[in-house]
Amino acid sequence: MSGHLRRVNAEPRWLRALLLGVGLGFLFFFLALPLLAVFVEAFAAGWTAYAGALNDPETRSAIGLTLFVALFVLPFNIVFGVAAAWAIAKFDFRGKSLLITLIDLPFAVSPVVVGLVFLLIFGAQGLFGPWLSAHDIKVVFALPGIIIVTLFITSPFVARELIPLMQSQGKEEEEAALSLGAGAWQMFRRVTLPNIKWGLLYGVILANARAMGEFGAVSVVSGHIRGETNTLPLHVEILYNEYNAVGAFASASVLALLALVTLLAKTIVEWRMRRENSMLSADLPAEKT
Amino acid sequence: MSIEIRAIGKRFGNFVALEDINLHIPTGELVALLGPSGCGKTTLLRIIAGMETADVGQVLFAGEETAHVHARDRKVGFVFQHYALFRHMSVFENVAFGLRVKARKVRPAEAEIHSRVMALLKLVQLDWLADRYPSQLSGGQRQRIALARALAVEPRVLLLDEPFGALDTQVRKELRRWLRRLHDEMQISSVFVTHDQEEALEVADRVVVMKQGRIEQIGSPDEVYSSPATPFVYQFLGNVNVFHSRVHGAWAEVAAERREDVPESAVTAFVRPHDIEIEHHPLTGGLEATVQEVHAIGPWVRVELAHASELIEVELTRERATILALAKGQQVWLKPRQIRVFAAPGKTMEEGGSGI
Numbered sequence: 001m002s003g004h005l006r007r008v009n010a011e012p013r014w015l016r017a018l019l020l021g022v023g024l025g026f027l028f029f030f031l032a033l034p035l036l037a038v039f040v041e042a043f044a045a046g047w048t049a050y051a052g053a054l055n056d057p058e059t060r061s062a063i064g065l066t067l068f069v070a071l072f073v074l075p076f077n078i079v080f081g082v083a084a085a086w087a088i089a090k091f092d093f094r095g096k097s098l099l100i101t102l103i104d105l106p107f108a109v110s111p112v113v114v115g116l117v118f119l120l121i122f123g124a125q126g127l128f129g130p131w132l133s134a135h136d137i138k139v140v141f142a143l144p145g146i147i148i149v150t151l152f153i154t155s156p157f158v159a160r161e162l163i164p165l166m167q168s169q170g171k172e173e174e175e176a177a178l179s180l181g182a183g184a185w186q187m188f189r190r191v192t193l194p195n196i197k198w199g200l201l202y203g204v205i206l207a208n209a210r211a212m213g214e215f216g217a218v219s220v221v222s223g224h225i226r227g228e229t230n231t232l233p234l235h236v237e238i239l240y241n242e243y244n245a246v247g248a249f250a251s252a253s254v255l256a257l258l259a260l261v262t263l264l265a266k267t268i269v270e271w272r273m274r275r276e277n278s279m280l281s282a283d284l285p286a287e288k289t
Numbered sequence: 290m291s292i293e294i295r296a297i298g299k300r301f302g303n304f305v306a307l308e309d310i311n312l313h314i315p316t317g318e319l320v321a322l323l324g325p326s327g328c329g330k331t332t333l334l335r336i337i338a339g340m341e342t343a344d345v346g347q348v349l350f351a352g353e354e355t356a357h358v359h360a361r362d363r364k365v366g367f368v369f370q371h372y373a374l375f376r377h378m379s380v381f382e383n384v385a386f387g388l389r390v391k392a393r394k395v396r397p398a399e400a401e402i403h404s405r406v407m408a409l410l411k412l413v414q415l416d417w418l419a420d421r422y423p424s425q426l427s428g429g430q431r432q433r434i435a436l437a438r439a440l441a442v443e444p445r446v447l448l449l450d451e452p453f454g455a456l457d458t459q460v461r462k463e464l465r466r467w468l469r470r471l472h473d474e475m476q477i478s479s480v481f482v483t484h485d486q487e488e489a490l491e492v493a494d495r496v497v498v499m500k501q502g503r504i505e506q507i508g509s510p511d512e513v514y515s516s517p518a519t520p521f522v523y524q525f526l527g528n529v530n531v532f533h534s535r536v537h538g539a540w541a542e543v544a545a546e547r548r549e550d551v552p553e554s555a556v557t558a559f560v561r562p563h564d565i566e567i568e569h570h571p572l573t574g575g576l577e578a579t580v581q582e583v584h585a586i587g588p589w590v591r592v593e594l595a596h597a598s599e600l601i602e603v604e605l606t607r608e609r610a611t612i613l614a615l616a617k618g619q620q621v622w623l624k625p626r627q628i629r630v631f632a633a634p635g636k637t638m639e640e641g642g643s644g645i
Contacts (some may be wrong), residue, residue, distance in 0.1 A: 172373035175340055179367040180387035182444055190390070194377040280379050
């Protein structure tokens, strides 16, 4: 016998090594290294400097604002996403494809344009500007503006996640519930919601990650008022432009940590989804009579 | 409870799903809606259930108009082709669902729910599966659970949409008999949709044959099989040989002779494969044919014969085939036992039979 048996469908060794190398190299240089750099830079001046940078009132205010905005838009995203997915997956109506396209709009439009659009609508020279200032309501360069653009940017995530899921599940279970006498709310709570809960959570996590990380659109409408309308991503940029490397990277490390937590949550949800799916579709053919 | 369907019509865009459907189903009857896919049978079932609304016409339950009765208030048990069990609930919870969603005033106590669900599970002989999830059941078991679930709310009407369509032949046969027994015990009106003629003929009290949104024939299984009203019904219920008089003069003429008002060429004769006798000797009024293929299929022997370049199918019993000892290329004569003639296309003319 000479040499090893080779699987007939295996590619040559050099090709496998090359592809693997390219993949891992990319992963290292573009994902692992930057993440590492953030933490290295943040701790460059030691623990105390890091803690001090995070303890800065403006930084703390930026972290608070970012978390507040993310939490605030969450229920809206859930309601809109479930309602839109429900309508699209379970009903046929005129203009359905138009609605699907509209839901994708925030993905397609550049965030800066989104910011400008809302500036044009709510700004001082904008559509509702005079009316708003006459009633002393501040939207642009204030919290409401940040929330509105964040809502716009994050609105597709939940719906996008749920539409294919609900379409694949069909509407027979709902119809069965209906024929058994369930009311609309009972049908939703007892049948629809349990079937989509993991997909919903997944969409919420993605929307949340985007809400915390959004820069462009928020940057246009926020006004960068320190300690007031400065979100964490904006704060990082300001600090960096002021050559406050430790401050900038410390803030960035918080963002990165939030991202890692999100990733972890996403992985857990994905794992649960897979497990539940395999459990609920495993076949036990035994027919005992 | 009786169901009365009056002049129901339904369109989807330009597609006519149902047109002028009239049907009366008395209490306790088991009716099959039979037809090819796209004939509107499922749409009709869904209209009865209230899951679809008709464009025109009425559905009456026990003489009462149902137009304003919501699907959830119709007291209709609906069984889906793909079971539609709640996948995240155990078998027990699936069956209990209809009881749990009742308004608090009429909802049974937990102990009663338990005893009723277990009684239903016993009825479908699956009480040992109460804690399983739907995905852990076989197709036949799932459909039985779906039925138990539908029966839990004590429906006045049971509607089944291709209930056995997704099951193996063996399980299907067993469930058919079982459904028939269950229906007889329950004393409710049942309607089931199927495209399987054997299933419809075996299970139903009455068969409604549908085609392209219209009813072709309503009758007992024996009626629709042995005296089909239209060529479509003839062809849909079992195999059939079609003879056009121009080609197969000898047979079609026999039947057409008695109808002088119809030109011979406008006549089509239908003969079932098992209604044709094969002889080795020339027969008066017999067709001469050549044996092409002989297949033994279970209890039957199917013989394919060629007559004037057209194919004729004949089914013989094994005994008869043994006596005949047919061989490929052999010259034989065919004689119909039962022949039915339609003016082409459509209308019934006359039935002609000639015994052998």
